[in-house]
Amino acid sequence: MSRLCVVTGGSRGIGRAVLRLMAQNGCRVAVVSRNQGAALPVVASLDGVDHMAFSCDVSKEEEVQKTFEEIQKTCGSISYLVNAAGINRDGLLLRTKPEDMVALIHTNLMGSMLTCKAALRSMLQIQGGAIVNIGSVVGMKGNAGQTVYSASKAGLEGFTRSLAKEVASRNIRVNLLAPGLIRTDMTEGLREAKEVRNVPLGRFGEPEEVAQAVFFLLESPYITGQVLVVDGGLQLGM
Ligand code: NDP
Numbered sequence: 001m002s003r004l005c006v007v008t009g010g011s012r013g014i015g016r017a018v019l020r021l022m023a024q025n026g027c028r029v030a031v032v033s034r035n036q037g038a039a040l041p042v043v044a045s046l047d048g049v050d051h052m053a054f055s056c057d058v059s060k061e062e063e064v065q066k067t068f069e070e071i072q073k074t075c076g077s078i079s080y081l082v083n084a085a086g087i088n089r090d091g092l093l094l095r096t097k098p099e100d101m102v103a104l105i106h107t108n109l110m111g112s113m114l115t116c117k118a119a120l121r122s123m124l125q126i127q128g129g130a131i132v133n134i135g136s137v138v139g140m141k142g143n144a145g146q147t148v149y150s151a152s153k154a155g156l157e158g159f160t161r162s163l164a165k166e167v168a169s170r171n172i173r174v175n176l177l178a179p180g181l182i183r184t185d186m187t188e189g190l191r192e193a194k195e196v197r198n199v200p201l202g203r204f205g206e207p208e209e210v211a212q213a214v215f216f217l218l219e220s221p222y223i224t225g226q227v228l229v230v231d232g233g234l235q236l237g238m
Contacts, residue, residue, distance in 0.1 A: 013184030164225030180231025200233030
């Protein structure tokens, strides 16, 4: 049977591009996101790609546990996990409400921790697997107006490196991919002409360009605990 790849946040943006690329490369794909419109898994189609869709809020431990049990029951063992589910709540720290801080940390950091934990149970049984967590360049270099978002992504980097060490002996690899400015719903409100002044390649990235790098990390058998930056040079500065 072909490999199963679970993609959180696979209903839109970067996750959706990962869904397409993994399916094109012969994987079966299970998508996890909140708004799938049904409590039970459904066979769904996005961009002509058939996959199993699971409704689950990754910030809720019980939902994650139940969903991953259901994924294994319905689709079999999990070989790959891509954590692309994420939110942003941009604003200066002094104006950020505690409930927004909680939502950011619970979704971006806790959510990935919970799904990694749930998927590892399956990967340990099959003695192998690969995980890619989606971080952000702002988790590495900081950005005014994104303090808590940056903290959630910086936390994910430490988590990824430590987990990579913890599970390497079990033939499971864990890497972080840090995108820059990518054209998705998340960046819709940004003024592209202004933002790209800081991007040496002079444009936003496309979700497909991030998906290519995710695929590379999933399929590279001797890479673990690394951060791969996909940002058109943003981190270098102009
Ligand atoms: P989008 O807003 O386009 O998509 C976000 C996805 O995450 C959706 O599928 C959404 O589905 C899902 N999601 C959000 N919250 C939850 C939740 N609690 N439980 C389950 N699913 C959830 O974002 P992008 O594709 O742009 O971002 C993907 C990842 O890349 C995020 O982690 C983001 O932080 C990161 N990133 C993005 C950058 C960019 O420029 N776009 C730059 C750097 C990092 P639903 O709403 O149905 O739950």
